[in-house]
Amino acid sequence: MVAVDIDLIGVPAWVIDVGERGDLRFAALNRANMEVTGLRAQHATGRCLHECLPPDVADHVAARYTECIEKRSLHEYDEMLEIPGHERWWRTTLTPVIDQSTGRVTRIVGVAVEITERKQLEYELADAAFRDPLTGVANRRRLAIAVDDAMSEAVYTNKTFGLIVADLDGFKAVNDTLGHTKGDDVLRHIASLLSLAARDNETVSRIGGDEFAMLVRASSHLELATKVTMLRHSLDRSMSVSDVETTVGVSVGAGLWLPAQTFEDLLSVADMEMYHQKARRRSAAASSAPLHDEAA
Known part of the structure; x- marks a missing residue:
């Protein structure tokens, strides 16, 4: 597998390690992610979700990651998240990394693109109809x-x-x-x-x-x-x-x-x-x- 420096990705990106017992821990965060969420890579790396995120947010994203693990394939969804100071819409793409020898999902690579303006336009068009x-x-x-x-x-x-x-x-x-x-x-x-x-x-x-x-x-x-x-x-x-x-x-x-x-x-x-x-x-x-x- 070709290694990619996620800091080269211009939108929020992150990597989640999936333990053998299903525990989820941050493996990496890029700069764009840290700017949006306020998290710091040096604090979050190696820690489980509930150590880094508010309980309700941790439960929510953990459920999304579990869906990705169970699907064992690309998982995309739109959602509104309350980022510090703002409520914004995001299109999130989760990609599972599968160990070919064991067949187990060992990592999840996440990328999020803000779609707030697009969602607002969709609401305006729906209202106009x-x-x-x-x-x-x-x-x-x-x-x-x-x-x-x-x-x-x-x-x-x-x-x-x-x-x-x-x-x-x-x-x-x-x-x-x-x-x-x-x-x-x-x-x-x-x-x-x-x-x-x-x-x-x-x-x-x-x-x-x-x-x-x-x-x-x-x-x-x-x-x-x-x-x-x-x-x-x-x-x-x-x-x-x-x-x-x-x-x-x-x-x-x-x-x-x-x-x-x-x-x-x-x-x-x-x-x-x-x-x-x-x-x-x-x-x-x-x-x-x-x-x-x-x-x-």
């Missing part, structure tokens, strides 16, 4: 997942929930008279009002152009109706958006989840009630409009 880019609230896909989770919880806890749908009335007129930029401001304002009304275990979502939905915790039709009334009072009024006073009506419908209903079933119930309310509002507006003299 479930978030409405305009308003910042959940999108339809994320709402469907939240409803599925609530259905699973309800099966075991008997705690039911409801879905509220809110659709803006007259929103096209806002876009036509004030412009799409002001229209976007209105949508963001509505989303913020819904978010303020939501509890920690409730989900606000934009599911269409000017349509929002809200997963709410409600144990009865009465409790759900109370929440619907509260939202109507909060949303269906004049608002000042970007220093412009405007009035946007909101039609609201809701459905209380029943066993065997799917997300689409529940959404259809709430949508149907919302459209019934929208029709009633239009009928009321038409009947209250002033009559014009046909001779005028």
